Amino acid sequence: MKRISVALCLFVAACGGEADDEPTPPPVAYKDMTLQQREVFMNDVVLPKMRATFAAFDAKYESTMTCQTCHGNGANDGTYAMPSPQVPPLPTEEEFPEYVKDPENAKWAQFMMDDVWPQMADLLDVPMYDHMTNPTGFSCSNCHTIASIMP
Ligand code: HEC
Ligand code: HEC
Known part of the structure; x- marks a missing residue:
């Protein structure tokens, strides 16, 4: 029995804790992640952090x-394409001063500017x-589409 475990250990790097000497690979930067790695990163890091912020x-x-x-x-079709047409569109830069005269829009814009962005x-x-x-x-336009709101 003893002999078998030793033999197994020859093939299992974790035996004897030698794997601890392996240097930890540097974390992959977002820009270099595959789509799959980005999904994991969004789930583990972005969603919890942004949930707390919102x-x-x-x-x-x-x-x-x-x-x-x-x-x-x-998020349903798996493309995660941004900006998302389902996030409320923002007005053009010229129309923005008019848009934020609505206190509700102003409150949101302030939150986005200070925290989310x-x-x-x-x-x-x-x-x-x-x-x-x-x-x-x-x-802002990485998340929001921009559309004219003026009649
Ligand atoms: C607070 C807003 C926010 C939330 C919540 C969020 N994401 Fe994202 N996600 C982004 C932004 C912003 C980008 C980058 C867009 C860009 O590059 O312009 C992105 C990019 C991605 C990408 C890469 C898309 C590509 O074309 O490379 C994937 C995949 C992704 N998100 C998956 C998810 C998943 C899965 C969740 C939920 C677990 C999630 N995201 C939640 C904002 C969000
Ligand atoms: C990471 C993505 C992201 C970025 C960057 C971002 N926003 Fe947002 N914003 C959102 C989401 C998501 C909502 C809508 C939340 C919901 O529908 O419950 C939102 C909502 C808003 C609203 C409220 C709209 C409405 O009709 O209710 C305003 C105004 C707004 N954002 C302005 C801005 C401005 C201005 C910037 C840039 C300074 C910005 N946002 C940057 C994701 C983002």
């Missing part, structure tokens, strides 16, 4: 926040949009 703004998200909240139908950029480890210095950076 729930601090409105407690209902504690129970309602899912992949669909951000990905809409893309910077935290999401941080989670993905991507640089944020800046009108002057980084016009192609991560912005």
Whole structure:
């Protein structure tokens, strides 16, 4: 019996704890992840973090926040394409001042600006949009489509 276990150990790296000496591979950056790795990362890291962020703004998200909240139908068909047509569209930049005269829109926009946008950029480890210095950076329009709201 003893001999068999020793023989087995020759093939099982975990025996004798030698695997502990293996260096841990560096975590894969979001930009280098496969679609499958991104799914796992979203599930393990993004969803719990963003659920807490949204729930601090409105407690209902504690129970309602899912992949669909951000990905809409893309979470059902497996494409996760962003921006999602099911996230409420935002008005164009020119129309934005008019849009935020509605206090409800203003409250949401403030929350997005202060919490959701910077935290999401941080989670993905991507640089944020800046009108002057980084016009192609991560912005509201990575999650929201933009549509004219003016009649
Ligand atoms: C708070 C919003 C939010 C939630 C919740 C969320 N995601 Fe995402 N997801 C994003 C954003 C933003 C991106 C990156 C979009 C981009 O690159 O412009 C993304 C990207 C992805 C991608 C990569 C898509 C691609 O084309 O490479 C996958 C896969 C994904 N999400 C799966 C999920 C799954 C599964 C869940 C639920 C467990 C989830 N997401 C929850 C915001 C979210
Ligand atoms: C990570 C994805 C993400 C980013 C980035 C993001 N949003 Fe959002 N936003 C959402 C989601 C998801 C909702 C809708 C939640 C729901 O339907 O319950 C939302 C809702 C809103 C609403 C409320 C709309 C309505 O009609 O109820 C406004 C306004 C808004 N966002 C503005 C912004 C602005 C401005 C920015 C950029 C500063 C931004 N968002 C960035 C995901 C995002």
